[in-house]
Structures are given as structure tokens and as C-alpha cells.
Amino acid sequence: MSENASRRMMLRAEGVTKRFDGREVLRGIDLTVEQGDVVAILGPSGSGKTTLLRCLNFLERADGGTLEFDGERIELARATGKDVARLRRKTAFVFQNYNLFLNKTVLQNVTLGLTAARGMRRDEARERAVRALEKVGMAQRLDSYPAQLSGGQQQRVAIARGLAAQPEIFYFDEPTSALDPELIGEVLSVMRTLAEEGRTMLVVTHEMGFARSVSSKVLFLEDGAVVESGPTADFFTRPKTQRSRSFVESILAERER
Amino acid sequence: MLEAIGAFFAQMFSSRVWGILVDSFPRLLGYFLRVSIPLTLLSFLLALVISVAVAMIQYAQVPVLRQICRFYIWVVRGTPLLVQLYMVFYGLPSLGVMLDAFPCAVLVFGFNEGAYMAESMRGALEAVPRGQLEAGACVGLRYLQIMRHIVLPQAFRIAFPALSNSLISMVKGTSLAASVTVMEMFRQAQVINGRLHESLGLYAEVALIYLLFCTLLTFLQRRGEKRLSRFGGVK
Numbered sequence: 504m505s506e507n508a509s510r511r512m513m514l515r516a517e518g519v520t521k522r523f524d525g526r527e528v529l530r531g532i533d534l535t536v537e538q539g540d541v542v543a544i545l546g547p548s549g550s551g552k553t554t555l556l557r558c559l560n561f562l563e564r565a566d567g568g569t570l571e572f573d574g575e576r577i578e579l580a581r582a583t584g585k586d587v588a589r590l591r592r593k594t595a596f597v598f599q600n601y602n603l604f605l606n607k608t609v610l611q612n613v614t615l616g617l618t619a620a621r622g623m624r625r626d627e628a629r630e631r632a633v634r635a636l637e638k639v640g641m642a643q644r645l646d647s648y649p650a651q652l653s654g655g656q657q658q659r660v661a662i663a664r665g666l667a668a669q670p671e672i673f674y675f676d677e678p679t680s681a682l683d684p685e686l687i688g689e690v691l692s693v694m695r696t697l698a699e700e701g702r703t704m705l706v707v708t709h710e711m712g713f714a715r716s717v718s719s720k721v722l723f724l725e726d727g728a729v730v731e732s733g734p735t736a737d738f739f740t741r742p743k744t745q746r747s748r749s750f751v752e753s754i755l756a757e758r759e760r
Numbered sequence: 761m762l763e764a765i766g767a768f769f770a771q772m773f774s775s776r777v778w779g780i781l782v783d784s785f786p787r788l789l790g791y792f793l794r795v796s797i798p799l800t801l802l803s804f805l806l807a808l809v810i811s812v813a814v815a816m817i818q819y820a821q822v823p824v825l826r827q828i829c830r831f832y833i834w835v836v837r838g839t840p841l842l843v844q845l846y847m848v849f850y851g852l853p854s855l856g857v858m859l860d861a862f863p864c865a866v867l868v869f870g871f872n873e874g875a876y877m878a879e880s881m882r883g884a885l886e887a888v889p890r891g892q893l894e895a896g897a898c899v900g901l902r903y904l905q906i907m908r909h910i911v912l913p914q915a916f917r918i919a920f921p922a923l924s925n926s927l928i929s930m931v932k933g934t935s936l937a938a939s940v941t942v943m944e945m946f947r948q949a950q951v952i953n954g955r956l957h958e959s960l961g962l963y964a965e966v967a968l969i970y971l972l973f974c975t976l977l978t979f980l981q982r983r984g985e986k987r988l989s990r991f992g993g994v995k
Contacts, residue, residue, distance in 0.1 A: 596894075606917070650991070
């Protein structure tokens, strides 16, 4: 992929910092994402991965740092409500616990953002929603409520909700961590398809197999700082730092067992 | 005790009392349907509007308005309904504010129950998972859209039993309007009693009409809850 020098820079975050009650959770994170990148954000729990992702979509307000997105540059701490709304319209966020709208059907979950937030016509929104749901294999459950679906099905609908918005970038926050083991595969396979279509994705995950086989870049965090970042192949075969080497080794050892 | 119960029925079914009850029933029921129920529904509607507004102001932590809402709840919940009725109906005219009995009752009942319902609604709003708001924001909805499409519908479902409770309590509470000259069922019973002197029978009849209507509401509440549960539980 690196041979294509003309690839568009999609997102660049610089010096992202965040404190919770005086505790530094992010200590100046830099991150560059180009169009079509699938970046796996890895690291032990408490390393700040999820907070980073949430700061990029303003679910948490960062204390410092800048965000360049789609040709626009914004101070994270100073973004206005309008900035936030404009940026979010170009992104999709998939949560660990799905967060489907509990009072809406599968179809309504996908169309609500299109009709209410983007003013799309109802029939047009429906058409687009059905296409997105077909893609994740959920078009046969249009009228079901979230409570009637398995976790894996809910997460696939959540992905369809993102897809329908035709985002520039997909944020995934540990999308399989809340799932029963036998349901993880169906969600990962949908994500794999998205990656193969060349969609830009930023994925916080503990699924090392997925990170290794699907992602193009890795960002390895610990204690709110970047320990290593670079192409996935390099990270898993030739980790640059002692810390990432031992992380990779512990994971490989885990898989052996 | 048993003797008292026996005496009660003996008196109720004496032909004189029975005749009074049968004669007065259509009249009492008429006042119930034409006055008590409209009074209840209007007051409840007002209480609902107040409670949603007050709960949302607190939920969204709107400065100043929020303190005003807390003050309103504090005062209204801390003073007796009957005293509030008297103050507004008999007291306010001395400040030049003169209200007819019926609208005065609607206002007092609405503001009174509104304070209790606001607390039910606030609790329900806070019970809607935070992630629902975040997901709404991420699909591009503005705050009020999130409230309207996602949070409020879920909060209403959570608050439904508590709101039903308020409605049922309000049905009976409307009998207090008799004390500020609203000619509703209870006051009508007092009028009839003034002529015929049959307190026990007449007031028991009034109680029975309240009971029957509240039974109907309880039944509707159960049906409503069943319907709402089709959408699945709130996690």
C-alpha cells in the first residue's frame, strides 16, 4: 500500500492530551491515518486506547491537541458544537456495547440519522438503510427491536447504521469485547469485508488475530503514550521496542496455549 | 367489628336507603363524567407538560432555571394540597387575582401533581443509558432531536408505572375541589345529603364510583405496560 504515494491524508491528530481528575490518560498522542488505512490501536487495558478514540469523535473533550480531518484543522479543546456536528457527519462510531436505539426497530435505527440529522427523504433513507443492512446480513430483521437480537446481530446493525451514513472514517471501540465468543466471528467478518473494500478504519481491539491479518498499521499505546506505531507486519514480526516485543510475545504465547 | 359490618349492610339495603342510592346514582355519575373526569384529565395534562419541562431542565442542567425548578418542587411537595387550593382560590383574590373555581382547581392540581411527576420523569431520564445519547450524537442528531426521538420515549416507558400512579391518585384528589366550590361528584353528594341526610350510603356510593373508575385505570395500566414491554426491556 505504501507504494501509492498519492493516497489522501484522512486524519492527523497531534499532541492529544486528556486528564481525568488530574490523572493524565493521554500524554500527547500523534496519529496519522491515510485513506484506506485500517489502523489497529493496541495496548494493555488502561492505556488510553478507548479515550483516544472517543476524543477524536468528541465523545470526550480532549484537553489539548489538534485534529486535521478531511482538509480541516481544529483545536480539539476549542471545537464548537457546529464543528463537532460537521465532523461527526463524516464519521461513524461503533461502540463496545452496540448502543442501538432501544425504542427503535432495526430499520429505524439505521434511518433515524439519515432522516432526522441529514434531512433525507424517508423512502430514500429506507432504501439506503436496507442496502446497508443487506451488507451486514440483517435485512431479514427490519422490524425487530434490539432486545430481540443477539449481541452479534445488534453489533452488525450498529455497523449498518454507520455504513448508511457513508462516512469518511469508521471508528470501532472494542466492537467484539462484549460478545459471547461464538458471536465474535460474524462481527469480525463484516469488519473484514469493510476493510477489503478499502474503507478507512480506526479499530481499538483486543482481537490480535484480526489486528494482524486485517489492519495495515498498528498504534501501540501504554500509559497514555505511543510506544510504537508502524506497519502491522513490522509490528508483529520485528517490534522496535522492548515493550512491544514483550507484548507481542505474550500474545503469541497466549495463542499457543 | 362484625356487628358494625352487619349494621352497615342492614342500613344500606333498607328500602329507604336503597331508594336514595338508586335515585341519586345517575346524577352522581353524571357529575363524575361531566366534571370530575374532565377535571382529572385537564389537570393531568397540565401536570404532564410541567413535569416533562421541569425534568428536562434538570436533566440538561440548565443554569438558573434548574434552581427555579428545584424551588418549585421543594415548595409544592412540602405543603398540603388543600392549603394550596385555599391559598389560590380564597387567598389570591386579595391580590386582585380572581379565578373561577374550575380553572383554579385545574391549575392547583396540575402544578401540585406536576412536582411529583417531575421527579418520576427525572429519575426515568437518568435511567436511560448514557450510551443512547452518545449513539444519537454520533449519527449526527442535535441535543433536542436526541431527547425527542430517543431519550424521552424511553423515559416515558420507564416512568409509565409512576405516571399511572399519579393519574390514579389525581382522580381521587379531584374530590378536594369540592372545598373550593367546584360542583363535582363529591360536592353534589354533599348537596343531596343536605336534603336527605344519608351520609353513609351516599358517600359509600361516591367511593364506589371512584373505585370502579380506578379499577378501570389499573386495568388499562396493565395493558399499557404489556404493550410497552413488546419493545423489549431497557437494559
